[in-house]
Amino acid sequence: MGIQEQYRSEAAALLSSGEVKLVIGFGAGSTADRRRPLFARTPEEAQKFVLDAACIANLSTYLVAEGLLSDGKKVGVFLKPDGIRSVNILISEAQLKPEQVVILGYAIESGKDVAALEGRNISDFSIGEKIRKLTPPPHVIEAAEKIEAMSAEERFEYWKEEFSKCIKCYACRQVCPMCYCRRCIVDVNQPQWVSTSSHTLGNFEWNLVRAFHLAGRCASCGACDRACPVNIPLRLVNYRMGKEVRSAFDYVAGENSDQKPVLASFKQDDPETFIL
Amino acid sequence: MSDPFEPKIVAFVCTYCTYAGADLAGTSRLKYAPNVRIVRLPCTGRISPMFILKALQKGADSVLVSGCHPGDCHFTSGNYHARRRWTVFRALLSFTGIPEERIRFSWISAAEGAKFAELINEITDDTRKLGPFTQYQELQKVIETQSSY
Amino acid sequence: MTRILLRNKLDDCIAAWQKAGFSVLAPVKRHEMSSFGEVRKADEMALDLVLTERTIKDQFFPQTEPLIKYKIGKHQIDSETMTPPEKKRVFFGVRPCDASGLAIDDPLFGWDYKDDYWFGRRENSVIVTIACSQADDFCMCTSVKLSPDSTKGADVMLRPLSDGSGWQVEAMSDRGTALVETISSLLQESSAEAAPVPQVAEKFDVEKVMEWLADKENFESQFWKDIALRCVGCGSCTFLCPTCHCFDIQDEGDTYQGIRRKNWDSCSFALFTMHTSGHNPRNTQSTRWRQRIMHKFNYYQGKFGVNSCTGCGRCTRQCPVDMGITETLQAITNLPR
Numbered sequence: 001m002g003i004q005e006q007y008r009s010e011a012a013a014l015l016s017s018g019e020v021k022l023v024i025g026f027g028a029g030s031t032a033d034r035r036r037p038l039f040a041r042t043p044e045e046a047q048k049f050v051l052d053a054a055c056i057a058n059l060s061t062y063l064v065a066e067g068l069l070s071d072g073k074k075v076g077v078f079l080k081p082d083g084i085r086s087v088n089i090l091i092s093e094a095q096l097k098p099e100q101v102v103i104l105g106y107a108i109e110s111g112k113d114v115a116a117l118e119g120r121n122i123s124d125f126s127i128g129e130k131i132r133k134l135t136p137p138p139h140v141i142e143a144a145e146k147i148e149a150m151s152a153e154e155r156f157e158y159w160k161e162e163f164s165k166c167i168k169c170y171a172c173r174q175v176c177p178m179c180y181c182r183r184c185i186v187d188v189n190q191p192q193w194v195s196t197s198s199h200t201l202g203n204f205e206w207n208l209v210r211a212f213h214l215a216g217r218c219a220s221c222g223a224c225d226r227a228c229p230v231n232i233p234l235r236l237v238n239y240r241m242g243k244e245v246r247s248a249f250d251y252v253a254g255e256n257s258d259q260k261p262v263l264a265s266f267k268q269d270d271p272e273t274f275i276l
Numbered sequence: 277m278s279d280p281f282e283p284k285i286v287a288f289v290c291t292y293c294t295y296a297g298a299d300l301a302g303t304s305r306l307k308y309a310p311n312v313r314i315v316r317l318p319c320t321g322r323i324s325p326m327f328i329l330k331a332l333q334k335g336a337d338s339v340l341v342s343g344c345h346p347g348d349c350h351f352t353s354g355n356y357h358a359r360r361r362w363t364v365f366r367a368l369l370s371f372t373g374i375p376e377e378r379i380r381f382s383w384i385s386a387a388e389g390a391k392f393a394e395l396i397n398e399i400t401d402d403t404r405k406l407g408p409f410t411q412y413q414e415l416q417k418v419i420e421t422q423s424s425y
Numbered sequence: 426m427t428r429i430l431l432r433n434k435l436d437d438c439i440a441a442w443q444k445a446g447f448s449v450l451a452p453v454k455r456h457e458m459s460s461f462g463e464v465r466k467a468d469e470m471a472l473d474l475v476l477t478e479r480t481i482k483d484q485f486f487p488q489t490e491p492l493i494k495y496k497i498g499k500h501q502i503d504s505e506t507m508t509p510p511e512k513k514r515v516f517f518g519v520r521p522c523d524a525s526g527l528a529i530d531d532p533l534f535g536w537d538y539k540d541d542y543w544f545g546r547r548e549n550s551v552i553v554t555i556a557c558s559q560a561d562d563f564c565m566c567t568s569v570k571l572s573p574d575s576t577k578g579a580d581v582m583l584r585p586l587s588d589g590s591g592w593q594v595e596a597m598s599d600r601g602t603a604l605v606e607t608i609s610s611l612l613q614e615s616s617a618e619a620a621p622v623p624q625v626a627e628k629f630d631v632e633k634v635m636e637w638l639a640d641k642e643n644f645e646s647q648f649w650k651d652i653a654l655r656c657v658g659c660g661s662c663t664f665l666c667p668t669c670h671c672f673d674i675q676d677e678g679d680t681y682q683g684i685r686r687k688n689w690d691s692c693s694f695a696l697f698t699m700h701t702s703g704h705n706p707r708n709t710q711s712t713r714w715r716q717r718i719m720h721k722f723n724y725y726q727g728k729f730g731v732n733s734c735t736g737c738g739r740c741t742r743q744c745p746v747d748m749g750i751t752e753t754l755q756a757i758t759n760l761p762r
């Protein structure tokens with residue numbers, strides 16, 4: 001039995017036993033190479049699940065949808081390691097109760113084969129070591145290093161061009177599992193910290209604020225980067241922030257679910273070479 | 277002849293240490309550059325990175341962020357939290373091309389009036405050399421003067 | 426015999442239009458994004474794209490636009506209207522769906538109040554449409570009764586020659602005729618055949634959809650709740666749509682001065698209908714998604730006699746969760762009645 005069939009029947013079993021009220025997985029998409037999130041409430045619907053190497057979205061973002069888990073019932077969800085990582089972060093930030101999430105874990109190997117991951121509860125997955133060893137794709141590192149090698153003026157010009165494309169559609173925020181705030185800082189208007197206008201300055205504000213709010217919290221799932229309709233390389237900022245918290249605080253977001261959020265904790269001997 | 281460039285510096289300081297330090301500089305009649313505008317906050321932990329961005333947008337040429345020395349925070353750990361935040365924020369600003377030299381961080385206690393005065397003079401001199409922070413100011417000007425097409 | 430414009434005359438063509446006082450905008454791919462941008466040479470154009478990612482709408486109704494500059498004094502408020510500079514523009518290589526979008530939005534911006542920002546730009550612009558020679562999986566113009574060679578919204582219509590060497594030229598309006606006049610010396614008479622128009626399959630039955638939407642019984646249907654479950658409520662389908670036109674007026678400034686701006690807004694956003702009291706009449710994503718569909722295929726039709734969709738397919742192409750209107754309208758078409 002392939003993993004797709006196996007997980008279909010597991011999802012169906014979870015639903016028919018009443019253990020979970022809903023399973024979030026993937027279904028066929030609008031074209032042959034697309035998969036779309038699919039919500040199954042009945043064992044029959046679970047037969048529509050698709051699981052293959054095209055299932056790249058991070059479905060954990062739906063776990064923080066308003067009201068989804070407020071009834072205390074359990075939800076099943078298909079997650080890759082980056083999704084498991086974001087669930088760890090959500091738990092460490094007290095946004096999820098571990099017992100409410102049943103994980104159907106899978107990994108995509110060398111871009112084509114799908115393997116099942118052992119375990120159902122978040123505590124079954126010890127992904128910490130693996131995550132520490134993860135290296136971002138070479139083209140990301142290369143692009144980020146290229147930017148770091150520029151002069152400050154050149155860097156500013158680079159991001160000015162990129163951010164001037166932003167249309168403030170907030171797709172990056174909406175798809176991100178870590179962007180769960182019910183009222184995002186850009187939606188706050190008394191005072192209006194971030195202008196709603198999407199002129200270049202306003203876009204700078206927005207993109208810097210989002211990058212900062214994700215610093216040390218990003219699961220590197222790449223959802224924001226893929227969602228951006230104007231192709232701003234958001235991955236580069238995320239990568240740079242992740243690198244900083246790691247080198248400064250030896251912190252890797254989502255290693256486990258009991259870590260203390262990096263910017264909500266401190267060590268007395270944190271580095272401070274830049275402080276006069 | 278246009279006026280010589282006078283840098284605008286905004287200092288975000290905590291009330292218990294650096295503000296008291298600045299006050300001491302004043303009562304001790306220490307002379308320091310009049311280019312600084314001080315914004316007093318309860319604690320460095322209350323200094324949102326948003327403040328720094330806004331100051332730069334609204335015309336600051338440099339920003340100083342300053343509070344109590346580690347261990348001296350009135351609220352015990354506000355400055356430790358702030359320190360982590362600054363570390364990350366600095367990296368972000370630098371990565372996006374906002375020159376690090378324009379944003380300074382310091383610990384200045386209530387007894388360090390002289391350190392405050394010296395630092396302000398130093399930042400003022402350095403900023404004078406750097407020139408105005410035109411990058412943001414230009415983006416702001418675009419908004420104010422041009423009808424988009 | 427028809428008049429044709431050869432591809433190798435494009436540089437001269439741009440020069441002639443510039444000489445006549447026009448800026449020339451065409452599809453360009455810059456910084457990893459395709460949109461309409463000013464070009465000076467033909468080789469800057471990206472004419473072989475199926476469709477630009479950004480729509481031509483942006484050039485008439487920008488994402489943010491200053492309206493008024495104001496200063497609040499002790500006893501008076503000084504204000505100054507900000508209007509875009511008059512600029513004559515040629516849009517070269519517009520796809521029929523995008524050109525239609527402009528025509529669809531015209532009544533909206535001129536209905537109870539004539540929007541000078543929109544019409545100022547419209548009246549100074551000439552739309553040169555190029556009929557499509559390719560379509561992708563998401564194109565669905567035929568489903569909304571348009572076609573890959575629709576002339577709606579076009580001032581000049583270009584039809585690709587089958588050998589790819591150029592286009593047949595047909596002026597569709599007075600503005601178009603005048604524009605063609607400026608390049609008449611670059612055109613030649615030819616009997617070259619136009620390339621066949623690509624086949625775009627009909628994906629849904631728009632009549633059936635409209636009928637279902639018009640039935641008030643269906644407004645509270647479970648259908649909406651099910652279909653919109655996965656929508657994450659970003660604004661990208663609306664912001665990339667050539668006809669979506671919602672905006673919000675914002676005063677941006679401080680206590681003493683500021684600028685009043687017109688910014689894009691989106692019915693997909695939870696904040697769109699949020700009242701000051703905290704009450705939100707469209708408090709779920711499904712009600713927001715229903716609004717988008719109803720607006721396009723019912724309300725707009727009722728008010729202006731046309732559907733507010735050109736079938737460009739962008740809403741599906743770029744949706745992060747593979748939604749878009751096609752699936753919804755297909756599902757409505759197939760509902761048991």
Ligand code: SF4
Nearest residue numbers: 176218219221222224
């Ligand atoms: S910021 Fe982007 S990459 Fe990071 S968790 Fe959010 S969506 Fe994923």
Ligand code: SF4
Nearest residue numbers: 166167169170172228
């Ligand atoms: S997804 Fe891209 S265009 Fe949309 S708000 Fe985010 S950065 Fe801007």
Ligand code: SF4
Nearest residue numbers: 656657659662744748
């Ligand atoms: S349909 Fe897609 S693009 Fe539109 S709001 Fe929903 S998630 Fe965003």
Ligand code: SF4
Nearest residue numbers: 666734735737738740
């Ligand atoms: S609703 Fe979708 S297909 Fe229709 S015009 Fe808008 S983006 Fe294009």
